[in-house]
Amino acid sequence: MGGLSRFKAALYNRPSMTRYQELADDIEASIKAGILQPDEKLPSVRHTSARRGISASTVFQAYYLLEARGLVRARERSGYFVVRQPRSSPPQPTAASTPEDRRFAVVDVSERVFEVLESAMDRELVPLGSAFPSPQLFPLQRLGQCLAKAARHIDPRSTFDDLTPGSAALRRQIARRYLADGLALSPADLLITNGALEALNLSLAAVTRPGGAVLIESPCFYGALQALERMGLSAIEVPTHPGEGMDLAALEAAIVRHRPQALWLMTSFQNPLGSLMPVARKKALVELVTRHELPLIEDDVYGELYFGDQRPPPAKAFDTQGWVLHCSSFSKCLAPGWRIGWVAAGRFARAVARHKLTSTLATNAPVQLALADYLESGGLDKHLRRLRQALLQQRDQMLAAIARYFPAGTQATRPEGGYFAWLQLPGNCNTQHLYRQALEHRISLAPGAVFSASPGFEHCLRLNFGHPFTPALDEALARLGQLATQAAA
């Protein structure tokens, strides 16, 4: 094993870390299966530690993690108890979304998406369909100061120095963050882009040729569908589980059957499902693509918005052969609108750099410097802690409102990060109709049909919980629930 992979293995396979996560996952599964009932006491730390042959502190760590997930609560001098969540969460969808992989020429997706994007940008609407969290949640003043400083002090020569691959100072700061989270990327592995979307598009251009096929999730981020459409690629949709992400058996079958040129997916807090692929599955995914020599374009824009106690490792963390093109940005966690993203493209780095140089040449230099300055001066972790806390609270408030107002039989995901919940409505509810009705009531939403090139998600919708839960938001959810109830009747 090389130095880098040993480093990664050491960080991701620390025995105490996997043990407490395993214990937390086992207990969570028991709670979800109803084996441990609401208000029931968890086995004592001493008992669990003896039964499992692990230390008391490992057990405590697991219980803290379950507390962070909102599943248990400590009662003073009594121990840990399962939290009762009677009406606070609708049931979660369990089935994988589509029965088998399907191949589609992507056409006409953009029209549908443009319409939804337009409505999501209308300030007069309640932004349940928006792709962005509330601007109130970001340190805009501090960022503004960094931008003013960068504009004042920018060295004119840096316009040339910071051409692709981008500002060395910023790449160093991003690499440092990855390192702190256990992913050993060097600044030289990174290329700065105009948001994650450019990183994803450059990656796609680097590994495909028009007419080829690309594997995507079902349902998937509509940006992926638009990119395939624009580049004349066909989409093969692979079933993706609302809880655990892409079905790897179906993925392997699709690789063998369709001989795709690339795979594009999200391993953490997938848009629109909110799913989080377990670590073991991420490892298996990377092994699979490496075995088949298939480029994996990983979109990790929500990776920093986790509600657990640490950032889930991306698939890139297990990539020893360079088949993963890892893309992310600051758009969702720090500086929306600043359009700063990046890609660590592994063995495709040169091809990606060439596409960048021949398409947009470089990324806005003052903005890169301002971000590097912000990161260097500290404060990001504090901001992120607050942001995650706000999102978690808003998630619970929204799920409680859905349980209150939506028709019986509604299922909703309960994501462990990000700010999207995915709903499946009962009966013959058509969310495209619901979308139009909701607009009349000044409410936006993202109907299921924009997340797939194929039929199958007409009864689904994505709601954004990235905005403070105001009375107006509660009222909008009540109205939406009412409309859905009428449609389901």
Ligand SMILES: Cc1ncc(COP(=O)(O)O)c(C=O)c1O
């Ligand atoms: C899943 C996903 N990937 C990528 C992007 C694009 O990110 P950026 O704004 O950094 O280009 C978005 C934005 O909505 C997104 O939701």
